[in-house]
Amino acid sequence: MSDVLAFQGVSVVRGKTRLLDDISWEVEEGERWVILGPNGAGKTTLLQLAAARMHPTSGTVRILGDKLGAVDVFEVRPRVGLASAAMADRIPDGEIVGNVVVTAAYGIVGRWNEHYDTQDYVRAMELLLALGAEHLADRRYGTLSEGERKRVQIARALMTDPELMLLDEPAAGLDLGGREDLVARLGELASDVRAPALVLVTHHVEEIPKGFTDALLLRGGKVVAAGPLEVTLTPENLSATFDLPLVIERHGHRWSARSADLGGTPVVADSS
Numbered sequence: 001m002s003d004v005l006a007f008q009g010v011s012v013v014r015g016k017t018r019l020l021d022d023i024s025w026e027v028e029e030g031e032r033w034v035i036l037g038p039n040g041a042g043k044t045t046l047l048q049l050a051a052a053r054m055h056p057t058s059g060t061v062r063i064l065g066d067k068l069g070a071v072d073v074f075e076v077r078p079r080v081g082l083a084s085a086a087m088a089d090r091i092p093d094g095e096i097v098g099n100v101v102v103t104a105a106y107g108i109v110g111r112w113n114e115h116y117d118t119q120d121y122v123r124a125m126e127l128l129l130a131l132g133a134e135h136l137a138d139r140r141y142g143t144l145s146e147g148e149r150k151r152v153q154i155a156r157a158l159m160t161d162p163e164l165m166l167l168d169e170p171a172a173g174l175d176l177g178g179r180e181d182l183v184a185r186l187g188e189l190a191s192d193v194r195a196p197a198l199v200l201v202t203h204h205v206e207e208i209p210k211g212f213t214d215a216l217l218l219r220g221g222k223v224v225a226a227g228p229l230e231v232t233l234t235p236e237n238l239s240a241t242f243d244l245p246l247v248i249e250r251h252g253h254r255w256s257a258r259s260a261d262l263g264g265t266p267v268v269a270d271s272s
Helices: 043-050 073-079 097-106 118-130 146-158 176-191 235-242
Strands: 003-014 017-028 032-036 058-063 080-083 164-168 197-202 214-219 222-228 246-251 254-259 268-270
Touching: 003 043, 003 197, 017 043, 017 197, 017 222, 032 043, 043 058, 043 164, 043 197, 073 080, 080 146, 097 118, 097 146, 118 146, 118 176, 146 164, 146 176, 176 197, 214 235, 222 235, 235 246
Parallel strands: 032 197, 032 214, 080 164, 164 197, 246 268
Antiparallel strands: 003 017, 003 058, 214 222, 246 254
16 A cells, blocks of 8 residues: 555644644555544644645655645645535535535636536535435525535535545534434445545544544644554543543444543443
8 A cells, every 4th residue: 555645753833832743644545544632732733734735844744645845736635635614614605505516626616607517417416415415406505504514515525536535523513413424424435445545533532433444643733642443542542632531432333432430440341
């Protein structure tokens, strides 16, 4: 397998604040990574680098074999699917959902005078169908619920058939039913061998979909642990990441975490 992402000694500094501190990390083809950490851990900054929307202060970032700073980012970005709050905020409320998805083919937000082939519309509808949102195709984006918007955003991010897919807190703001529906659909995507390498950012282990393979734990811009889920997602690592004694449990292909009882020792309880 070849590297989809390769970070070597990467730091990002803004003023006196070090957002990322000496990060080394690799993502290979076929891998599905979750990035976990508290607010301010550097998760979104890391994703912005991976999406070629930011450059490091120091260190080297390679995306799909190309080095940031030595390649035209406008050639890299179409190869990377990104679903994030910042991207969502750019979508006009009055845009028709079908157009929200299909315009990704041109890398634009909002329909103008560009021409799309029948194949483009077919692919947009197939993606909406896969995410349970095909019935929304003729609705205006501004009329959708938060859960419906998240599914449309992911369909849009997949429109260009990216080689790397980045999901920044896709379940944020969803109720329990909406979260579980989305996590299940992301699990189906992760299980598809044709799907791109996936990187998902979240605060919650409960939002890790089935089929994800690896975890990167961040705190204060530094790596706490990285590697296969079964090895990395331990009470010790999670407690260090969130600075709180935690118990972590596995339920089949899903995980949950809670505060450890005072005086107790966090343990892994596998109820698969």
